[in-house]
Amino acid sequence: MTVTDLLNRARDLGVMIATAESCTGGLVAAALTDIPGSSSVVERGFVTYTNLAKQEMLGVKLTTLDTRGAVSEQVAQEMAEGALNHAPVQLTVSITGIAGPGGSEHKPEGRVCFGLSGLGIGTQVETIEFGAIGRDNVRLKARNHALALLNKGLLRIGEKQGDTA
Secondary structure, eight states: OOHHHHHHHHHHHTOOEEEEESTTTTHHHHHHHTSTTGGGTEEEEEEOOSHHHHHHHHOOOHHHHHHHOSSSHHHHHHHHHHHHHHSSOSEEEEEEEOOSSOOOSSSOTTEEEEEEEETTTEEEEEEEEOOSSOHHHHHHHHHHHHHHHHHHHHHHHHHHTTOOO
16 A cells, blocks of 8 residues: 555545654655645644653653653663654554664664554554664664554544445
């Protein structure tokens, strides 16, 4: 599915989207808004690169950041749910990870955590280990995966609405 197809599906379902991005720095929002007419579907993007930004803009809890770290499924969940709570939207995606270079034994380069949250479909989180494939490649793969997650979210919303297309 192309980004245009994703936007058209969201439009057909009456779904507005927000992104909550850390390691991708707005690449998902940029991919969505590169398409003319996307403002009928894309409400906003939160680029929350620092822990403070995650707390202030999305309501991520300091205790979660302190106990789990910024690159965790728990933070991805709080980011996705925070975007849903801080914007008039029905679907959000979040991304937090280590694009590189660097990382550690416990949080290696290429680890990216994703969250998808939507009204009526709950929240799901997952971690993908892209590996030490270089900063640009990790960020692009994370962007593409987040777009695929949005598509899955739209399919779930469509099922809830009785849309089987």
